[in-house]
Amino acid sequence: MIVVAVEEKPGYVETARLAAEAFASADSSFDPEHLRWFYEDCFTEGTTIVGLTDTDTGQKIGQIALVRQSVLVNGKPEPAAELVDLFVLKQWRGRERVQMLYDEVGRQFAKQKLRFAFGMPNAKALPVNERFFDLKGFLRLELRAGIALPWLSASVIANEPFDRLRRDHFVALFDQYATSGEETGLRWDGEALFRRLCGLKYSYAIHATEGLLLISSARLTRSVPYTLLAAFLRRSGVTPTRADVRSVTRAAAAFWKRPQFIFAGLNRTLPFIPGIPLPDRVRPSPMILQMRDFAPERTKLEFDRFQLIDFDFA
Template sequence: MSCVPSPVPPAPLPAEGVAVRREAAVDYHATARLAAEAFAAAAGRFTPEGLRWLYEDGYGQGATVLAAYAGARKVGQAALLHQTLTVDGRGEPAAALVDVFLLESHRSLPAVVGLYRAVEAACRERGLRFILSVPNAMAADVNARVLRLREVARLDIRIGVAGLPVPGVRVASHRAADLDPGRARELVAPFCGGPQVGLGWTPDALWSRLGRPGANYGLHVGENLLAVSAPRAARGLPHALICALLPRPGAAVSRRDVSAAVAAACRLQRRPFFVYAGLNAAVPPPGLPLPARLRPSPMVLQLRDLKRGALPVPIERFETLDFDFA
């Protein structure tokens, strides 16, 4: 998510009156208040507990927070969530760009460009290969023109009605909050470490991701497929959000496997409808595509490969659990 002025010309300008530096210790209460003000967010959208989890534990590798200061006052920031992207069977260091904002009183072109310059410099300093982002409509253009991120995928948004259990396909459902950490890692381990080009989950990283405060994630474990769900509501419609569909490496996932997992998710979350957002080349997609005019968000995945001369990377799996939407 980003909150920056648009459009922005490509020529870099110096940031006047705003200095950007890495925050060694984030004041989560102050940052939550600033983010809520910058995004004009509803009460509860940003909380100290939620930001602390996201930046410290969310993806198992921590975060770099670059803060913009006007004098002694923090007026904005950009957060980089450290991740691992699996490419050609290897893990490559990456970061997701999130929570980019400047207070309205400081949204000048020089301040925006200075903040984005700091993002690129921090990525290069840490030896990161990839920068990823799923921006809102306003930020997508700025990401492309200033940070040179390019659109690599437009995530599907699909909807459907809860189905009946699928005969012959067993799925065991668990609420993540009820699981012992050791047991949870045992359940998810067979579905981690696959060859797909996308975010590379390990059991520890996936368990960290499932610790989001108040998310109420469900795990639905079948022979060939692990589904992650959460109870959500949008435009007054309660639904089970299908956050991820993780195939067992080497397994051929059938439409029956997917249908059984989605039906189990709707039962656990007590929702008559489901929504899936993402892309996944290894599984048949659930439900029906939402018409473009009804999409609540662009759901565009942007990426930049900082490795000079590298060929484009074809992302094969990227779902809402892989970024801060779910």
């Protein structure tokens, strides 16, 4: 018999092994320690793992995870969760098994009083989320690319690699660019942003002027090296200038020695987004944020910011 239940004590080694087996793709790799960080620390509010088990053998055969987040809607925090890592092992796949998972997800949203459900799935999972949990396309992330002159302006006051061993330094720095109370978007402060960058998969660098902070990372796609502009965060109460945007972008290009850059997302707090839009044919994934609002009678969600650090792509 197959049963569905919340996992009280996640086994990350087993989950990483099963996920790798289920996805069976060269583009999918699962490290147990990175998985633990993502589920427990990345967004600071914990994760609910809904698992499927074959009671005859005691084997876990599938799961879906609800990664808790807080979203500010006009300054008011609303509880939310991103749905990630849905898989069912090949020999047990079928509509009934998937429905069991999503039914329990629905019960958890009600039990935990979560308002928003988010998903950023690949092309295959888009219709699955919509069919089984009524997640609808909400925001299509713009993908932009450009070339920046590698140069360090005198206005740049921070230009350094992120180091998880320097917690106090980075928490204090990030606190200066904490999410403004009037914004609508995921809530970031020094502690939350520090924990978000402590994963094992990527390395980051920090670039800041008095008015604007940029988190960047060196990446390689299709053998092309580039600088990823993972997130821009403005200082509370300050309107960044065009010069601020150019200065931190050029600083990132100089730091990584990669003048080509890519940005994906939305940020209405900036005077402009660097780069030019890329055509659909070069998008690595749909980059479509799905959403379901369990309290649509309340203030409507309209993001001021939604960037790569707000989900698991960065």
